[in-house]
Amino acid sequence: MSLQNDTVARIKEKALWMRRRAFKMVYDAQLGHPGGDFSATDIIATLYFGVMNYDAAKPNLPGRDRFIMSKGHATGALYTVLCAAGYFPEDWLATYMQPRSMLNGHPNRNYLPGVETNTGPLGHGLPVATGIAIAGQITGASYRTFVLTGDGEMQEGSNWEAAMTAGNRKLENLTWIVDRNRLQQGAGTEETNGLDPLDKKFEAFGWDVSMVDGHDAEALLAALSAAPTGKPRAIIANTTKGKGVSFMENKASWHHGVPNDDQFATAMKELI
Amino acid sequence: MSAHAPAAQGLSDCREAWVKALEALAQDDDRIVAVVNDSVGSSKLGGFQKKFxxxxxxxxxxxxxMVGxxxxxxxxxxIPFVSAAGCFLTGRSLEQVKADxxxxxxxxxxxxxxxxVAYGELGPTHHSIEDFAWLRLFNTLTVIAPSDAWETAEAVKWAATHEGPVYLRLSRMAVPELDVPNRVFRVGQAELVRKGGDVTIVACGTTVHLAVAAAEALQAEGIGARVLNMATINPLDEAAILAAADETRAIVTVEEASIRGGLGGAVAELTAANRPVPVERVGFPGFVPTGSVEWLFNEFGLSAAGIAAAAHRALKRAKA
Structure with missing residues (x-):
């Protein structure tokens, strides 16, 4: 197998483990946002196991690549990837949302190594990621900054403030991935406050734009590793909310739905 | 922009002290950066921009x-100094201040x-009188309102070396330097500006010199007024307030802010729970009518006479 094939196989293996482990966390806690965890899992696994430079033993190294989880509710995906990447031991995951757990419902950088900023309220990640990228730009540092937002989250105006700033400053060290599952908490994005055409919007704001299948590790790897273009990069990752579990896919109700015993057993059979 | 009379002799716009201190710090430490919202001019950062x-x-x-x-x-x-008109910095981006x-x-x-109310005539959209109450709720945010140019420079220097979030609340009003010998800037500690045993006036920012003038007027009537410069609103120097409650008969708070939830609110919370004494709060009751900053100060009792009158009201309520 080529190095590329090895990497893709590793990403898939980690993504499968993340989905199974995240669903167990949600099942045990009877709390969480599994639909959005599963739409984002392959993107995040590709970043941590195919793209980013980091040392989990030294989470504050100045030259590390940064990942900002703007859709902070998808902690099932974030906490499992950080665990898989070695930031903390697996037994921490069992404390998910328990009293005084460091694994809060939304991530806190002061509790958990590997968390770059506190998110939860939507529309916060892109401005913070823009600031990190500006710090890199003005100091000549070589690190890259990645930010993952939801798509419904694009309805928050703060994103467009930052999109303008990053475009105008030509932050080619910044990559923004949109988890385009087309569903928000209550309904479809287009029937709520439509976002299309996202690509043309991003282009107009000065971004280099590509579209990929957000569950295709090979395509994600290529898009995330492409050479810089002198512009910030936006990747619209077309995804399926609840990806990987038949009864969850494309159901808005699984935004913060939690499984009963039968559903958990079915999911564990399907996630292999 | 508000039309102000030029600074009278001996008065200074503290923004000059702010930029002078910031530029000197930035010269020595290249981590210091400034972030603005088209507010280079109003933040007096033109010189900083030229240098850096x-x-x-x-x-x-x-x-x-901007805050993100x-x-x-x-x-x-x-080490970013995020500088913008207080009304927009705190009101528009309150959730970013909280979370980010x-x-x-x-x-x-x-x-x-x-x-x-520095932007007096521009009205309540441009006033920042709610900021103390909003930001004081964040128990880990240090909130400082310097009283004069010297204290502004000291606060900027302290903020640059302190590891953690800080809100510096600056004004464009021309104010005199406080006359306190051997001043030392201590965050979180009230500064004793004037001794007195009958009533305590707790003031911050642009109002401290007015509290001193009120204390002088009260002295002429035989009333001893202690004046505390409470530049640090958060964390509050609780010991100084409790000592004032023990050693004087009443407390007057003075701030260029809403009387709800800010310095007055903090003092009232503390004393009501621990040492009930009469507290009179001088400040703005809510949205204010249009008018110059000087008119607004006088109209709402932010003056030597207004503060002295508040002291009389407080003492009237106090036990003999």
């Missing part, structure tokens, strides 16, 4: 982005310019 063009980040009229970018710059190892700066605990310095 790459370190002045202007995101345009986009306060939520500040957090990101801190993540990237910079204070809850995330980033080393960001928020600098509220032209605070209080």
């Amino acid at each position: 063009p790459d370190r002045l980040i202007n995101v345009g009229i986009a306060e939520q982005c 970018v500040g957090a990101g710059l801190a993540n990237g190892g910079r 700066i204070v809850y995330a605990n980033f080393n960001v310095k928020l600098v509220g310019q032209s605070s209080g």
